[in-house]
Amino acid sequence: MSWGTTSVLGNRDAARYLTGVLVSGFGTAAMLLVAGIWVKDLTGSSSLAGLLTLGIWGPTLVAPLIGVLADRFRRRPLLIWLHLAMAALLPVLLLVDTAARVWLIFAVMVAYGVSFVLIDSAEAALVPAVVPDELLGDFNGLRMTVNEGMKLVAPLAGAGLFAAYGGHPVVLLDAATFALAALLLTLIRVREAPPPPPEPWTRQLAEGLGHLRRHAPLQHLVACTGAAMLLIGINGALAYAVVDDGLHRPPEFNGVLGTVQGVGSLAGGLAAGALLRRLGDRRVTAVAAALLAAGLALRAVPGVVPVAAGTLAVGVGAPLVLITVWTAVQRETPNLLVGRVSATVNTLTFGPGTLAVLAGAGLLELVDHRVIQLIGAAGAVLLAGWALRGGPRAASEGPRPAAPQGPPAAGPEETGPPPATPQTAAPGAGTAERG
Numbered sequence: 001m002s003w004g005t006t007s008v009l010g011n012r013d014a015a016r017y018l019t020g021v022l023v024s025g026f027g028t029a030a031m032l033l034v035a036g037i038w039v040k041d042l043t044g045s046s047s048l049a050g051l052l053t054l055g056i057w058g059p060t061l062v063a064p065l066i067g068v069l070a071d072r073f074r075r076r077p078l079l080i081w082l083h084l085a086m087a088a089l090l091p092v093l094l095l096v097d098t099a100a101r102v103w104l105i106f107a108v109m110v111a112y113g114v115s116f117v118l119i120d121s122a123e124a125a126l127v128p129a130v131v132p133d134e135l136l137g138d139f140n141g142l143r144m145t146v147n148e149g150m151k152l153v154a155p156l157a158g159a160g161l162f163a164a165y166g167g168h169p170v171v172l173l174d175a176a177t178f179a180l181a182a183l184l185l186t187l188i189r190v191r192e193a194p195p196p197p198p199e200p201w202t203r204q205l206a207e208g209l210g211h212l213r214r215h216a217p218l219q220h221l222v223a224c225t226g227a228a229m230l231l232i233g234i235n236g237a238l239a240y241a242v243v244d245d246g247l248h249r250p251p252e253f254n255g256v257l258g259t260v261q262g263v264g265s266l267a268g269g270l271a272a273g274a275l276l277r278r279l280g281d282r283r284v285t286a287v288a289a290a291l292l293a294a295g296l297a298l299r300a301v302p303g304v305v306p307v308a309a310g311t312l313a314v315g316v317g318a319p320l321v322l323i324t325v326w327t328a329v330q331r332e333t334p335n336l337l338v339g340r341v342s343a344t345v346n347t348l349t350f351g352p353g354t355l356a357v358l359a360g361a362g363l364l365e366l367v368d369h370r371v372i373q374l375i376g377a378a379g380a381v382l383l384a385g386w387a388l389r390g391g392p393r394a395a396s397e398g399p400r401p402a403a404p405q406g407p408p409a410a411g412p413e414e415t416g417p418p419p420a421t422p423q424t425a426a427p428g429a430g431t432a433e434r435g
Contacts, residue, residue: 264315
């Protein structure tokens with residue numbers, strides 16, 4: 001276990017936060033799977049079950065508009081109320097017993113999607129209060145590792161509960177995890193300055209977008225991440241073609257490959273903090289792109305071993321690129337702007353991946369999946385070079401010390417992080433993960 005991981009786990013409030021991630025991540029992963037199964041079971045329609053995903057992730061496309069709210073309130077009270085609101089809303093699904101009430105599932109899942117955007121934005125602003133700057137990468141890596149770990153076990157448990165007792169027990173489980181997350185938030189100590197008087201919504205939105213335009217290194221990193229997520233989205237769209245046409249296996253074999261990718265994500269999450277300290281943002285992004293290139297190329301080979309190895313490589317690369325950009329946003333953005341900037345970055349990074357799923361599915365009708373994978377691999381190689389060469393040097397670029405020594409001195413090409421003020425980061429703690 002690395003120094004960074006040990007230091008994060010030794011922080012009482014950080015440990016409480018990660019406990020909340022563990023418990024609530026279980027409820028989330030179970031509920032998101034069961035919602036689709038529930039719709040399919042009641043209606044018999046695969047298209048309606050698939051459309052549920054749009055309700056959950058659709059709000060991400062307008063995240064900049066929603067994220068402004070995260071900067072209008074104190075973040076910890078906002079998070080507590082969001083978790084309690086979802087804990088109160090989810091039991092509405094106990095009314096669902098026929099196809100005529102399936103609309104309730106869609107309505108609650110849209111609310112789920114909006115809560116995702118707000119919770120992520122508020123947490124991004126509150127997390128720097130729980131750990132020092134040099135441990136942000138480790139903390140974000142641990143959070144993703146715990147979430148990915150839950151995705152390996154919770155869907156199976158949720159499906160088992162649904163098969164035995166229907167959707168109602170899963171609803172109650174998820175509501176309980178939201179309530180537990182709210183409780184953990186009340187136990188974590190954090191000092192927050194009062195938010196400034198609210199400004200016009202459009203002005204606040206423009207300030208968040210303006211920060212990205214003015215901050216060239218962060219803008220470059222976000223662009224690289226968006227390109228990486230586009231490649232990952234195309235890879236996801238080809239999943240069934242790889243299994244069917246490439247390996248001649250039944251569709252259920254995607255479950256095996258999903259587990260392999262999950263294991264890779266666990267490894268990537270655990271390694272992220274140490275890699276960021278040693279290599280810096282641009283080099284870690286380049287490493288992630290190189291892993292994607294290798295993974296996409298291997299998944300074009302018609303054999304179980306190379307496809308599994310490629311899937312593992314994609315699993316390691318995906319969290320590395322995401323943790324890098326999340327950590328950079330927290331380091332390089334004034335705290336008053338973190339909520340709206342984080343929401344904007346989520347749209348710019350996850351939006352291309354969402355569109356790539358549609359593009360990949362369309363390309364499959366015209367081009368063999370192996371050709372698409374190899375073109376994607378070539379694109380990932382170019383992305384690795386762009387990550388290394390393009391854009392000015394970031395403030396967090398370059399090796400970091402192995403132990404907390406205070407913020408590094410700004411070099412001739414670097415801009416140090418802003419000083420800690422009531423408007424940037426205050427000592428205290430983080431927050432529990434969403435339910």
